[in-house]
Amino acid sequence: MPKFLDKIKNKNIDRQRFIKIAASISAITTSETENTLKNVEEDTHSDIDLNTENGKWIPADCWHNCGGRCALSAYVVDGIPLRVKTDDTRIDTPDNPQQRACVRGRSQKYHVLNSDRLKYPMKRKNWSPKGGGNKELRGCDEWERISWDEAISYIVDELNHAKTNYGNASIIGAGSAFLNSDEWGGFTTISDTSSWGSFAYVGAMVGIPGNGFGGSNCRMDLRRSETIILIGCNPAWSALGNPTYNFYQAKQAGASFIYVGPTFNYSADTFGARWIRVRPAQDITLLLAVAYTMIIEDDPVNNPIIDWDFLNRCTYGFDAEHMPPDAELGENFKDYILGKYDGQPKTPEWATEICGTPIEDIHFLARELRKSKKVALLWGCAPARSNDVEDFPQIVITLGAMGGHLGKPGHATGGAVHNGSGNGGSSTVRLAGGGDIGVPGRPSIWLPELNAARECIAAPEVWDAIITGRYKRADTFRHLGIESIEERDIDIRVIWHGGNHNLLNNVVGAAKGIEAHRKVDFVMTRALFFNACAQYSDIVLPLTSAWERPGAIRTGNRDAVFYPQQIMERVYECKSDYEIDEMIAHALGMKTASELYPMNEGMQLFNAVARCTVRNDTNTGTEPLVTITASDIQEWRNKYDKHCDIKISPQKGRITLEEFSKAGVFQLERHENDNFYHIHYQEFREDPKANPLTTATGKIEIYSQTKADVLNAMGRSVIKPYPTYRPALHGYEDSFSDWKNRVKGLYPYQMTTPHYQKRAHTVFDNVLAMQKAFASPCYLNPQDAAEKGIADGDIVLIYNEYAKTLRPACLSERLMPGTIEISHGGWTAVDPNTGIDHGGSANYISAPIATGMGISGYNTQLVNFKKLDS
């Protein structure tokens, strides 16, 4: 029985009336075409091929600040990336490994295609122009959709208003070239030691290149080392791609591994390392005792440990006979170690109670560093990302120098950080300057010395500065040329989250950061997702991902360069940083707008591709990587901009543009004993006078007058020219209320915040697949957990005087008792009723305090914890 039709029949509905009314509801429809279908002519869609067998593999970007750089490809059908794979462009061999992606890269499509992507410009409902409206509602307000024109207009008004009424310095942030231009007049910058920690400033002063990232030898030479000592690094988690593989090759070649740190981490486990435990931020204490042991045990005839020849020729300040010409203090490292100045020899017995390292391990480490052994002494920057560790770079290079482990095959003292981890040296294939997109002449968005506003706040102090209106201006590591600290007024009105940096989540003291965001008149964020910055903003702009842009040239490890290309069209109303800045610069009426933004991103990419270089076969110079023909140039112009004034001429290179486009990666072929080995400090070691380092004296400075003068001028702490023991703010000593009698304080646990496989800083934390795979627990030592009645999986409240956060417990003997780990990058998710963060945001409960040179001391945090429901 036709029940619906019978129902109608029974109702005696009048056909004409019904149809007429039904058809007359056009009044409710709008003229908007969004979320509707359109008719398409057959010929316009005849080229659309939806057959999933007919897709195309396109090299795809994995662009995050993760510590690696790898090859990805996406299988694309009619603009939709269905699958992702990693490098299969070559046979995988130890000398020429594939550039394989990690779990993050392989989940890239879940990141790009996440349904949570920001899609439209949005405005906070209760924000009002020129004042901010109801600012307390930031973080819990409702939102309204606005057009791009409206968004740009609001932004331009706010920038002009702030500049006119409060000056350029009232705008703080990062990420936009036009703000830093002479025409605009600058803005207040934030100086963050971020990944580098104390290496950021001190590294160059004592003889370490690359903010602590450099100094080590290449991966091929690593295989010649007999002992590889890793201090505070974890490439298996934080430098994915090939670093772990590089170390594994050294392991295969016979090297033994030592790992120094508070946790027996996954790298240490993978390499079968001997674990030398040390409490967080106590590396200096340990290494001073190692130096003591080396000095005491060294006998040039019967037990040669110290390389006196190297020390005497290539360093200053080890002993009284080798002081630098600029030394103002009549003290030297050796006499300090022996206790001449403070009556305390830095013995293993003295150190062990403070740093927690067993005495026999200190002896072992000292003996392993003997000059006859081929040692690679490598660090991560985690120990340097602590309060009051300005001396870490200096003590570690001092030990390397004492053993003579610099500038010789198999001997290295340097960083094992980021994508150069286990593979030091400048790139064999590279982009010739200008950043990833290769546009010349754009003002730097980072360097405060180029910034006309000339206000620069150390990251740990930035939120306090915004709230109190006062700050201490001090040069951190980017040379403002300031000789001493200055107390200054600052009136921040606009917070400009100009790039996808998620600053509020990535700077220490996020709890205070939220308060600061609720104080200013205007907060703008552009991002892919509703991250912490976006949550506390007034206007949020949706960014395209790298997959929706023309492409990029990216360098990573020294032997490879990557050429990912556009995978899909922009989703919804997203725009790129560059497009947005260009729009704003023009809307501001800037005369220099077209100089600041000279060509579209497609033409920038061409510029970058053409400017890639590769070392020649004899490694004596470079040559163009890519052959560019006249028709390539024409084709590119036709695609992106026929009228662009780009100065690219046909050139002969190593590979054709088509080959490069197809592979998406170029890798220099390497083999044993080829011309491309990198032995850092080799020339320096041979002739230090002819090949001086970056230090004031040109030698390695175990005594650095510059270090002491500059850091002491900053006024936050008192530092000797040579490395010394100094208890760190919120370090182990501070975990006691009475250090002398060893009475524990309110926050007796040392928290560190290591990088985590799940995330690249905060990126990927919101990817569901990653959330399922990685629980982001707080890692606890079972002994500590047992004292609090906490079992594996229990929800734990971690708290201190700054804030509270929640995490499930993971108990592990890998941690030293008294320490706790919350991995870096969890998304701040504050319950507005309790103020408790549910996202495991380490920076939410970290202290917004800078020490010494203004280090972001992520790894010196004191906390307590308890089971949530107890």
Next chain:
Amino acid sequence: MYDNEIAIILAGRSYIYKILKQVFGHEPNLQLLKTITGKFTEEVMEIFLKEDQLISYNELFAQIKQAIIDNEDLLERIKSEYVYLMLGPNKLPAPPWESVYINKERVIFQQSTLKVRQAYLEYQLLPAEYPHVADDHIAIELDFMFRLGQLCQESFEKEDMQRLKKLLSDQKNFLGNHLLVWINDFSIEIKESQTHYFYPQMASLTADILHSDHDVIKELLSLINV
């Protein structure tokens, strides 16, 4: 012998899809609320829904009607709810795309999206904002049902039963392969909304209507003899 009734139900189907695609595809306005709570909508719904289903919606519509009469700021609240549920910038409790409910990763632009695109292309249709938007947004899928519903009306008027049968059968397949696959999950997840002024209930209503329409189509197909 059911000519009048068929003409009426085809018009009713177009009407209801037009309203639903409008509900989920655009910011609400007063006219839309008035139309939805009006007498004619009730009449159409009576055709598609059972009495017990109708009761809860009629309660909602009565409240909205009263609020309009009392000049409350209900529209503003409903607008906010629309933004919170359909636009963001917050994490959407129930993202309004099919692919979110048929894969485990809450992602858009998937293989299933291509299948929806294929269905549209067979009728020379594509999303107006193609390729920037995901084809399987609830409003676009409802628009497809609306457009095919209109074609059904045309075919019936022209007495092109062959065409009508094909259209109805394609609509049935589209419901079965797409909308009905996810509308229940969507209507459940949207209950996580921080407010329940309008859209969570409209999602339930949509689920009820779609299930009912699937039966309507089956009934119509059984009557059409070509």
